[in-house]
Amino acid sequence: MPELPEVETSRRGIEPHLVGATIQFVEVRNGRLRWPVSDEIYRLSDVPVLSVQRRAKYLLLELPTGWIIVHLGMSGSLRVLPQDAPPEKHDHVDVILSNGKCLRYTDPRRFGAWLWASELEGHPVLAHLGPEPLTEVFNAEYLYQKSRSKKIAVKPWLMDNKLVVGVGNIYASESLFAAGIHPDRVAHSLSPEDAKRLTQAIKAVLAHSIEQGGTTLRDFLQTDGKPGYFAQELQVYGRAGELCRQCGTAIKSGKHGQRTTFWCPCCQH
Ligand SMILES: [Zn+2]
Structure with a gap:
C-alpha cells in the first residue's frame, strides 16, 4: 500500500x-x-x-x-x-x-x-484528520498531551489518523524502533522524554523515506508504488527472525488487531 x-x-x-x-x-x-x-x-x-x-x-x-x-x-x-x-x-x-x-x-x-x-473545507474524506507529521503542530508536547488518557498500545494509537496522519503500519514499527519504545507499551505510560524521542523518530523516518524516494523519482513513477521500494532501509519491518542491526538480537513480530508489528526485544522498552 x-x-x-x-x-x-x-x-x-x-x-x-x-x-x-x-x-x-x-x-x-x-x-x-x-x-x-x-x-x-x-x-x-x-x-x-x-x-x-x-x-x-x-x-x-x-x-x-x-x-x-x-x-x-x-x-x-x-x-x-x-x-x-x-x-x-x-x-x-x-x-x-x-x-x-x-x-x-x-x-x-x-x-x-x-x-x-468544490471546496476542501469540511469535505468528508478530509474532515477529522489529525496534523501532518512533518509540521510543527505535531510536536512532543502535542503527542504527550494526547497520550494522557489513552489506554491502548502505542503502536495502533500512532496509526490513528485523528492523532497524526500518515504513520502507517511500516512507519509506526520503524519509528518505535528508532525511539527505543516497545510497541505494546500503553500510550499513557509515555514520559515527556519518550514523546520527544518518538516525535523526532517519526519525523526523521518519514523525511528520510521521502528523501530516498526523491533520489530515484524517475524509477518510482514507472513502478506500481509498492512500499517494498524502501525495503532496504527498514530496520525491523518485515524482518522477523532476522538479527537487529543495532544489537544482534532476533527481531520479533506480533499482531495488533489485523496488523503485524515488528520490534527488537532488546532495544525497545
Ligand atoms: Zn536490538
Missing part, C-alpha cells in the same frame, strides 16, 4: 508536469473505484492546474473551480506519459494535458478514489 512517503514522492514527481498545464479532458475507462469517479471529473474541459498539494495520503489537484482529490488506495499509482502511450488493463484514468502529456492512473485492485470537491 502506498504510504505517506510514496504519496509525497508521487506529488513531487507529477507537480512539474501539471502546474501551468491545462487539462483538455479526462478519460475515465473504469470509474468503479472505491467510490464512483465523481461526475464533475468526467465533465472537465480546458481548465488550468493551479497547484498539486497533499493532505495525509490524498493528492489535491487545484483547479479554478475546485479540487480533484486522488487517493491511491491499496495499489494505485500515477505516471506522466506521452499521450500516445497505449493504455493497459488496469489504467483506469487518463488526464489529458495541453503539453502533449497525460497523467495516467493505474490501480489493479481499484481501492483508490477520484473525487471532486
